[in-house]
Amino acid sequence: AQKITQTQPGMFVQEKEAVTLDCTYDTSDQSYGLFWYKQPSSGEMIFLIYQGSYDEQNATEGRYSLNFQKARKSANLVISASQLGDSAMYFCAMREFDMGRRALTFGSGTRLQVQP
Amino acid sequence: DTGVSQNPRHKITKRGQNVTFRCDPISEHNRLYWYRQTLGQGPEFLTYFQNEAQLEKSRLLSDRFSAERPKGSFSTLEIQRTEQGDSAMYLCASSLGSGGNTDTQYFGPGTRLTVL
Numbered sequence: 154a155q156k157i158t159q160t161q162p163g164m165f166v167q168e169k170e171a172v173t174l175d176c177t178y179d180t181s182d183q184s185y186g187l188f189w190y191k192q193p194s195s196g197e198m199i200f201l202i203y204q205g206s207y208d209e210q211n212a213t214e215g216r217y218s219l220n221f222q223k224a225r226k227s228a229n230l231v232i233s234a235s236q237l238g239d240s241a242m243y244f245c246a247m248r249e250f251d252m253g254r255r256a257l258t259f260g261s262g263t264r265l266q267v268q269p
Numbered sequence: 270d271t272g273v274s275q276n277p278r279h280k281i282t283k284r285g286q287n288v289t290f291r292c293d294p295i296s297e298h299n300r301l302y303w304y305r306q307t308l309g310q311g312p313e314f315l316t317y318f319q320n321e322a323q324l325e326k327s328r329l330l331s332d333r334f335s336a337e338r339p340k341g342s343f344s345t346l347e348i349q350r351t352e353q354g355d356s357a358m359y360l361c362a363s364s365l366g367s368g369g370n371t372d373t374q375y376f377g378p379g380t381r382l383t384v385l
Contacts, residue, residue, distance in 0.1 A: 157311075186371060196358060198312070198376035205371065244311050255300065255325060255364075257374060259311030 156180065157245050157260035164265050166235045173220070174230045174263045176245030182206075184250040187228040188257065189219070192242040201243075204228055235267045271295070273377030275361050281383045282351055289347045290380045294363030301344050302362040302374055303336055305329065312360050318344060319366060351384045358382075 158177045166172040178187065189201045204212045204219045212219040220229040232239055242264050246257040274293045282288050294301050299320050304312035315334070317325045320341035330336075333351075338344040348355055358381050362374040 197378045200373050200375060203371055203373060255317045256314035261311050
């Protein structure tokens with residue numbers, strides 16, 4: 154079974170509008186972390202936001218917020234007030250903590266295109 | 270404050286040749302990671318170092334692959350007898366490793382390998 158599922162291969166959004174990128178995950182660990190990264194065409198993975206499994210509040214970081222629904226095992230990224238520079242691939246990733254693992258497991262990504 | 274750097278940025282080689290990539294982590298980061306990303310996919314974990322010790326290796330890391338971090342600073346990833354299936358982007362990341370679960374991984378720009 155896929156550990157991280159991103160069901161939207163591509164998304165379009167108008168500039169200045171909000172957009173939600175979906176991510177569901179699968180783990181039997183009690184303690185884990187969820188990360189979102191942005192990958193522009195240049196190739197570098199840019200860290201955006203983190204949510205821990207025991208965090209009670211949804212994470213926010215500037216225009217980025219994470220809609221964390223633990224019972225549904227979803228961790229959707231919300232980008233508010235989209236900008237042209239937000240056009241990129243977006244990856245959801247998980248690190249499972251119970252066995253002290255350090256590896257990130259990534260989804261297949263969502264390509265976001267912001268239109269003027 | 271310099272980020273993670275990787276050299277070379279691009280490498281074209283013929284099948285059967287050996288190649289070596291270098292990664293310089295963010296200074297004072299004691300954890301270093303290697304990932305591989307093929308076209309249209311998210312990165313896949315290869316291996317991770319804590320200082321000079323290689324602590325975790327993926328099954329993807331066949332015996333043709335070897336990684337080192339001899340002095341706990343920069344790391345090299347060598348692929349021997351390259352095959353066309355090795356064509357991918359090789360990403361390096363580093364993290365502070367100061368304790369706590371977040372330990373965000375920061376990525377370099379990657380080395381794109383093309384095996385002809």
